[in-house]
Amino acid sequence: MKIIIEKDFEAMSETAKNILLGCMSQDKRINLSITAGNTPVGVYKSMIEIVKDSPNYTNVHYYNFDEIPVTDQAEGITITDLRKLYFTPANINEANIHPLTVENYAQQDRRLAMDGGLDAMLIGLGGDGHFCGNMPTTTSFENLTYKVKVSGEEPWFVPDMMEKGLEFVTMGPVSVMRVKHLILIVNGKKKAEMVKNVLQGPVTEEYPASVLQLHPNFTVILDEEAASKLDR
Amino acid sequence: MKIIIEKDFEAMSETAKNILLGCMSQDKRINLSITAGNTPVGVYKSMIEIVKDSPNYTNVHYYNFDEIPVTDQAEGITITDLRKLYFTPANINEANIHPLTVENYAQQDRRLAMDGGLDAMLIGLGGDGHFCGNMPTTTSFENLTYKVKVSGEEPWFVPDMMEKGLEFVTMGPVSVMRVKHLILIVNGKKKAEMVKNVLQGPVTEEYPASVLQLHPNFTVILDEEAASKLDR
Amino acid sequence: MKIIIEKDFEAMSETAKNILLGCMSQDKRINLSITAGNTPVGVYKSMIEIVKDSPNYTNVHYYNFDEIPVTDQAEGITITDLRKLYFTPANINEANIHPLTVENYAQQDRRLAMDGGLDAMLIGLGGDGHFCGNMPTTTSFENLTYKVKVSGEEPWFVPDMMEKGLEFVTMGPVSVMRVKHLILIVNGKKKAEMVKNVLQGPVTEEYPASVLQLHPNFTVILDEEAASKLDR
Amino acid sequence: MKIIIEKDFEAMSETAKNILLGCMSQDKRINLSITAGNTPVGVYKSMIEIVKDSPNYTNVHYYNFDEIPVTDQAEGITITDLRKLYFTPANINEANIHPLTVENYAQQDRRLAMDGGLDAMLIGLGGDGHFCGNMPTTTSFENLTYKVKVSGEEPWFVPDMMEKGLEFVTMGPVSVMRVKHLILIVNGKKKAEMVKNVLQGPVTEEYPASVLQLHPNFTVILDEEAASKLDR
Structure with missing residues (x-):
């Protein structure tokens, strides 16, 4: 694990962008999985400024790592957000976007293996210690990509986004461990305690992201606030 | 995880040998960590038949992954056994042997990083679910190479090999996760139940080897007896 | 370049087999390109003994690296020979065989990139210094996969196999340089002089295989006869 | 080969910086070879703004790829220039700098292999088609790191820098082919013709950099002027 502490959100974003662009600038197919959210x-x-309409990054293929379906919508919450944040403004070719869905999740790990594996994944950290859709109470470390049925009594239950009985899918710990370079970005004081828990505490399913300490090529980029409780 | 089931001990050994020799035959420095024991x-x-006095494998460097010191002996149990089983009969150059000891263990992970990382590691499985020196009751998944002080009350206590107060060292789960290709060999009916526990059960520190399910390039080679309790 | 000299054809074959099986035993998709011929x-x-009907090598995909079409035959000389020598007796699943043809050669390099690249390629050496279909007088080092139109006056013209005007296809030097592990096998006294030329002489299009000296992970396996003229 | 064309020198520099920082941000030892010059x-x-006094890049080791000794000076032209341009202002730890010299050049390839190989190399292009110290008339493609004795009659003879009889050392084509990611930067109209020669012309020792077309992971970053003669 390599922890890079930047002074603020902008510097954190800049460093993460550099890592992704460096990877994307290679002379081979690059498979990226990137996170939605704030x-x-x-x-x-x-990235959009550089990638938009550029002939230089057509070698890059994109995969979402989790998905929450929405009633009466063709696409789920994650891919919809990724389109808004990046795919649409960057004019990414549809053939380079490989959605994970509730329908195809059982093929996700095999599909990634067939495509040569993920070169890099950019993830965030939940305030409750989750990563991707690996939530407290529903994560087992031995999981590949899996489906979760929400009971409505989960501690992380978000009433306006999910209803009782909803199902969502996520790449599991085993899937994420196979990514060649894993990049975690976290900012803000509110997550400082959880950053310490997952990076310097025991590996436990209670805080699913703690398992990432086991990843063989794991770069964490924090702003000063998110890093403020770490033992240095 | 890829599970290869061979008909017997000889076939299991042959397949493991092929994997190691294939790796060693590359045109670059190869760092191997190999197990002592039966x-x-x-x-x-x-391997000795092929490697002995051969000019073809001088690019291979060897590292032990755990060590138990012995009073009044210059070298510990593991390296002594490896010398007997392989290094001495294969005439491995001393400069290519890099012992891990109770004295230098704190530098082991950094040293391996400096040397370019381990290309392959061959390990066995303990009847109690241990791998390397990661024993039930003393393993934390977040560990790099670490030292254990034996209390004498461990469930795996071996009276003639260890005494109360003895210390031993081992590469931890985080260290092993960094190996580029991890190879586990197990044979015999006695370990069939534990094989099932660690490969198809939950990831738990109770059976330390269960964490290996998370390794991104993990090949398991079993004989039919060791595989006899697996769900297929 | 790593040169392994074995005592005879059997030992040469055994070492090459080990390298291929070692590669194939990994826990990921493996793309192999293998040679036809003697x-x-x-x-x-x-290999057939080990691979036939085994569930352990379904992760392996096969690609031929050159092809000579045959009038009135659905498939060309190379793939027909590979089927006879290996694919058919080893019961390789048709979905794991990816033929290169005169029709699809222009997509070969892109297809390989999309599939994650070749992990290993096994090649032979022609008595005239050719490798794959890269012949003296028709090879340019800057070539990716390309098509050659035979004029009938080539020094390597083989009357019963090729006719004037025939076209064949081959992966070029640039394509071969991208293979992660390149393995060359050569046996017999007749090729000893050419082995010396291509491995210890200048890099020249006159002996196309001389360019392989530039490959970053190149293992050469020779029997004693093929190695007999090398400076050691 | 992947060619990235940027609008000007600043954009070219920014993209090259991103690639290097992306590589350096990984959680492992990174070996870099970087070019002196303008x-x-x-x-x-x-890079200096980001790397200077940062704890985040202590995993990066630096190697120069050529050297010209200077009479009465402890260090040669290349390393002296690299110190001025980067090592000194970026406060790079001396233990992370590994000079190539006329004295140690014969060990350079082995040393790099022992250190795990070069992860990335940043090079420029000479107006005469040279790269590193691989000059027209003195380059053989089959060379590892080698020493050149200047006769004084070379077409590229630079009177105020070199004298007749001077010796310099450089990593050769074979050494450079082993770099995991090769990055070439070129700017300016004066080099446009040579850019076309080496990237789209035949592989020939007359223009040594033409051999780089064979590199398996080669990224070229040009400004618009340097790219102005390319077939697009």
Whole structure:
């Protein structure tokens, strides 16, 4: 594990962008899995400027790592958000986007293996210690990509996004461990305690992201606030 | 995880030998970590025939992954056994042997990183679910190479080999996860139940080898007896 | 370049087989390109025993690296020979065989990139210094996979196999340089002089295989006769 | 080969910097070889801001790829220039700098192999088609790191820098082919013709950099002027 502490959100975003672009600039197919949400907004903003309409990154293929289906919508929450944040403004060719869905999740690990594996994955950290869709109470470390049925009594239950009985899918710990370079970005004071728990505490399913300490090529990029409780 | 089931001990040994020789035959420095004990005896026997006095494998460097010091002896149990089983009969150059000891263990992970990392590691499985020196009751998944002080009350206590207060060292789960190709060999009916526990059961520190399910390039070679309780 | 000299054809074949099986035993998709002809007969004979009907090598995909079409035949000389020597007796699943043809050669390099690249390639050496279909007088080092139109006046013209105007296809020097592990097998006294030329002489299009000296992970396996003119 | 064309020197420098920092941000030892001269000035300027006094890049080791000794000076032209351009302003730890010299050049390839190989190399292009110290009239493609004795009649003879009888050393084509990611930066109209020659012309020792077309992971970054004569 390599921890890079940057002074603020912008510097964190810049460093993550550099890592992704460095990987994408190689002379071979590159498979990337990238996160939706608020944390990567700065990363994508500067990537779009470089990638948009560029002939230089057509070798890059994109995979989402989790998905929550939405009733009456063709696509789920994650891919919809990724389109808005990055794929659409960067004009990514549809043939380079490989959605994970509730329908195809059982083929995800095999498909990735067939495509040569993921070269890099950019993830965030949940305030409850989750990564991808690996939540407290529903994560088993021995899982590949799997489906979770929400009971409605989970500690992380989000009423307006999920209903009782909803199912979502996520790449599991075993799937994520196979990524050649794993990059975690976290910012803000609110997550400082959880950053310490998952990076310097025991590996436990209670805080699923703690398992990432076992990843063989894991770069963590924090802003000063998120790093403020770490033992240095 | 890829599970290869061979008909017997000889076939298991042959397949493990092929994997190691294939790796060693590359045109670059190769760093190997190999296990002592009874399980690899057949592997080393056929490797010695090929490697002994050969100019073809001088690019291979060897590292032991655990060590138990012995009072009044210059070298510990593991390296002494490896010398007997392989290094001495194969005439391995002393400069290519890099012992891990109770004195230098704190530098082991950094040294391996400096040397370019381990290309392959051959391990066995303990009847109690241990791998390397990662024993039930003393293993934490977040460990790099570490030292254990034996209390004498461990379930795996071996009276004639260890005394109360003895210390030994081992590469930990995080260290092993960094190996580029991890190879586990297990034979015999006595270990069939534990093989099932660690390969198809939950990842738990109770059976330390269960964590290996998370390794990104993990080949398991079993004889039919060791595989007899697996769900197929 | 790593040169391994074995005492005879059997030992040469055994070492090549070990390298291929070692690679194939990994826990990921493996893309192999293997040669037709007489030199690999011993390699395939022992591989078939291990691979036939085995569930352990379904992760392996096969690609031929050159092809000579035959009038009135659905498949060309190379793939027909590979089927006879290995694919058919080893019961390789048709879905794991990816023929290169005169029709699809222009997509070969892109297809390989999309599939994650070749992990290993086994090749032989022509008595005239050719490798794959890279012949003296028709090879340019800057070539990816390309098509050659035979004029009938080539020094290597083989009357019963090729006619004037025939076209064949081959992966070029640039394509071969991208293979992660390149393995060359050569046996017999007749090729000893050419072995010296291509491995210890200048890199020149006159002896196309001389360019392989530039490959970053190149293992050469020779029997004593083929190695007899090398400076040691 | 992947060609990235940027609008100007700044954009070219920015992209090269991203690739290097992306590589350096991994959680393992990284071995870099970087070029002296004018072309990389912009790359180093922005790298220094990020790397200087940072704890995040202590895993990076530096190697020069050629050297010209200077009478009465402890260090040669290349390393002296690299110190001025980057090592000194970036406060790189002396233990992370591994000079190539006329004295130690014969060990360079073995040393690099022992250290795990070069992860990336940043090079420039000479107006005469040279790369590193591989000059027209003195380059043989089959060379590892080698020493050149200047006769004084070379077409590229630079009177104020070299004298008749001077010796210099350089990593050769075979050494450079082993680098995991090769990055070439070129800017300016004056080199446009040579850029076309070496990237789209035949592989020939007359223009030594033409051999780089054979590199398996080669990224070329040009400004618009340097790219102005390329067939697109």
